[in-house]
Amino acid sequence: MSIRRTRSLLTFAAVAALAIASPTARAAEQAAAPTTAWDQAAVTGLAGQLAKTCVALYDEYYRTPGSSGGQIGTGQAQEAYRLKYKLRRIEEESQALAGALAAGKGREETTPALEDIGDLARDARVLLSRMFVQSPLQARIDTARDAWRKLLPYYGMTPPPEQP
Numbered sequence: 001m002s003i004r005r006t007r008s009l010l011t012f013a014a015v016a017a018l019a020i021a022s023p024t025a026r027a028a029e030q031a032a033a034p035t036t037a038w039d040q041a042a043v044t045g046l047a048g049q050l051a052k053t054c055v056a057l058y059d060e061y062y063r064t065p066g067s068s069g070g071q072i073g074t075g076q077a078q079e080a081y082r083l084k085y086k087l088r089r090i091e092e093e094s095q096a097l098a099g100a101l102a103a104g105k106g107r108e109e110t111t112p113a114l115e116d117i118g119d120l121a122r123d124a125r126v127l128l129s130r131m132f133v134q135s136p137l138q139a140r141i142d143t144a145r146d147a148w149r150k151l152l153p154y155y156g157m158t159p160p161p162e163q164p
Contacts, residue, residue, distance in 0.1 A: 038107055038154060039154070040106070043101055043151065044101040046147065046151050047098040047151065048098045050094050050097070050098065050117075050144065050148055050151065051091075051098040053144040053147045054090050054144050055091055055094075055095075056140055056143075056144075057141055057143075057144050058090070061084065061137060063136075064136070064137050079130060079131050086123050086124040089116075089120050090124065093113055094144075097110055107154070107155060111155055114152075114155055118160065121148060
């Protein structure tokens with residue numbers, strides 16, 4: 001068997017194993033998650049704080065030198081554009097979550113938005129770890145992550161590991 005074919009089969013097997021294990025792992029994680037009783041006013045307030053920190057995060061990105069495509073000659077243009085997209089989506093999703101909760105939407109209706117914010121934030125943190133980024137932007141994303149983590153107990157979710 002060729003190396004290329006072996007590598008493809010191994011990659012497929014790894015992806016298939018993750019796909020099979022993920023629903024079970026996620027269900028076990030959510031079952032063990034500490035749950036705080038749903039409080040619409042508290043969750044709405046926390047989501048409003050999250051939206052404000054995400055707007056500040058996006059604004060900080062634009063104050064960062066090289067935010068329009070990375071520093072010339074650093075090879076970070078593609079990563080910078082990916083980061084810009086992720087941060088814009090985080091800002092949009094957090095504002096949509098805050099708006100939905102303020103309009104009276106409940107846990108079931110807003111869970112997908114909360115999960116998307118977490119996924120986008122994880123992706124942004126990974127991108128930031130690969131880039132030469134000034135500390136104010138990293139501090140802002142950490143502040144936004146902390147605000148997001150405060151919402152998790154209301155949704156019966158455990159915070160993900162801190163890495164990255």
